[in-house]
Amino acid sequence: MIIKIANLSEGNHEIRFDESIENLGVEEPFHGNCKVDVELSKANNQIILKADLSLNANFECDRCGIEFGSPVNSKYQMVYLFGNRPDGAEDANLTYLFPDADKIDISNDVRDYALLAIPMKKLCKEDCKGLCPKCGKNLNEGNCNCSNDETDPRWKPLMELKNKLN
Numbered sequence: 001m002i003i004k005i006a007n008l009s010e011g012n013h014e015i016r017f018d019e020s021i022e023n024l025g026v027e028e029p030f031h032g033n034c035k036v037d038v039e040l041s042k043a044n045n046q047i048i049l050k051a052d053l054s055l056n057a058n059f060e061c062d063r064c065g066i067e068f069g070s071p072v073n074s075k076y077q078m079v080y081l082f083g084n085r086p087d088g089a090e091d092a093n094l095t096y097l098f099p100d101a102d103k104i105d106i107s108n109d110v111r112d113y114a115l116l117a118i119p120m121k122k123l124c125k126e127d128c129k130g131l132c133p134k135c136g137k138n139l140n141e142g143n144c145n146c147s148n149d150e151t152d153p154r155w156k157p158l159m160e161l162k163n164k165l166n
Contacts, residue, residue: 001110006102013040024111029057036110047080055114059122063130064138074117078109
């Protein structure tokens, strides 16, 4: 995903990319195409890039184990300054470009932000009930016939204390 900036006039510009996931170098869990809407604001010595990513991914639910598809979205902003990097200056969202730079390659940034957008907890739906710990039935499909009357013997002293207080 290369943006040509050599003859780009000052002001705001919108660019849309629609590329295959394989071109970005990411595979699982993503599939299909990656759509990126880029808004560039070019000034005399800087470019401010705002990107909005849209991808599709397949996950396995962390509670019930079924596979499901989900959209993955991410937004990020990057500032590009023309000139040399001052000594000791490091910022994840600030990149220095040579004064004669004619293009910006955002492929690595898009790949990194796509991977960062993968949720920590992958759920098929917000209220997923998961699996029964005894029989393993998917509780989203209905209740199981397991009895919940048994209490772990380690909790017995605490239950006795609760009954005394009531």
